[in-house]
């Protein structure tokens with residue numbers, strides 16, 4: 001903890017109270033940097049959560065064209081873009097590096113080669129400008145983004161569904177999470193991405209620039225979900241874990257069968273892609289909703305959620321999906337929980353969520369390091385159960 005260093009870079013400004021009397025407030029500013037997967041993101045926030053400047057470079061199209069994320073390619077793209085993205089966020093914010101209170105950067109979990117670029121850049125930056133450094137856990141950042149937008153008190157239940165994770169946890173504090181369930185194999189987003197690729201959705205005129213999950217959601221809108229039946233995973237297992245590998249297998253078998261029937265070659269589109277998308281999306285939504293329902297019942301039975309306004313927060317890229325949100329709303333309405341999902345742009349990876357996590361840590365004086373301390377990244381790092 002560096003209280004002196006933290007106070008050193010605050011900006012003092014005069015504001016008026018409700019009674020009209022002038023008083024001075026100290027504003028603090030955090031630069032957040034995200035490079036854990038395939039988005040190079042940076043943002044500058046003040047301690048009220050106001051976004052002063054942000055910039056995001058997405059590698060999505062490159063990885064779609066390559067048929068998946070190739071880590072050295074992701075690393076090279078982060079390397080090429082990080083300086084520009086950080087400079088853009090700073091320029092847009094009007095904040096000089098000298099005025100920053102701290103720099104917060106994702107150090108876990110993620111792709112080692114991608115994390116390394118953000119961390120190397122940040123290390124050099126904080127040493128050059130002699131700023132405190134706040135290492136950030138990417139999933140904690142997803143879980144806490146909602147508090148930048150709504151006054152949500154701890155504890156709350158959080159469902160995180162992204163390309164790399166599917167988990168349910170009780171958020172008890174900014175760095176205290178009780179893991180209730182996680183995926184036993186693949187993540188929800190990864191499964192949607194791989195099935196979208198298997199269906200060659202990149203060759204669909206409306207889907208060429210969409211992530212797998214986005215493509216499935218778009219096509220599902222016009223599909224008949226009853227045209228295919230995929231079994232919901234883990235029906236006999238009474239816990240809060242997830243599993244998507246078996247579902248992927250079922251869908252792949254159905255696709256192969258249809259391809260044989262229609263005489264469709266590799267790279268061509270099946271006539272029934274919309275129906276497959278609708279049935280797949282429904283099964284994913286139903287699996288997520290069932291495990292979330294179980295987690296809510298568990299928390300209620302153990303008195304883990306507050307009586308007043310118990311809340312389910314949903315975030316991560318897959319949480320952008322409207323169908324999944326609506327399915328979860330049925331669960332929260334039935335159990336008396338309040339459902340909160342950040343808007344889509346804050347569900348997928350970005351620099352804002354990292355800067356906000358830095359602000360939360362700054363306010364509580366947790367996990368703040370000096371610019372000269374050694375920090376390493378940890379590609380695989382999950383919440384403890």
Ligand code: KG4
Nearest residue numbers: 162163164189211213214317318321348349
């Ligand atoms: O959180 P995120 O941006 O990156 C990770 O930390 O993984 O999530 C990306 C994932 C991808 O798998 C993508 O297909 C999925 O989120 N996704 C969606 C939607 N938008 C993005 N899945 C379903 N429906 C969507 N609308």
Ligand code: ZN
Nearest residue numbers: 162316348349
């Ligand atoms: Zn993420």
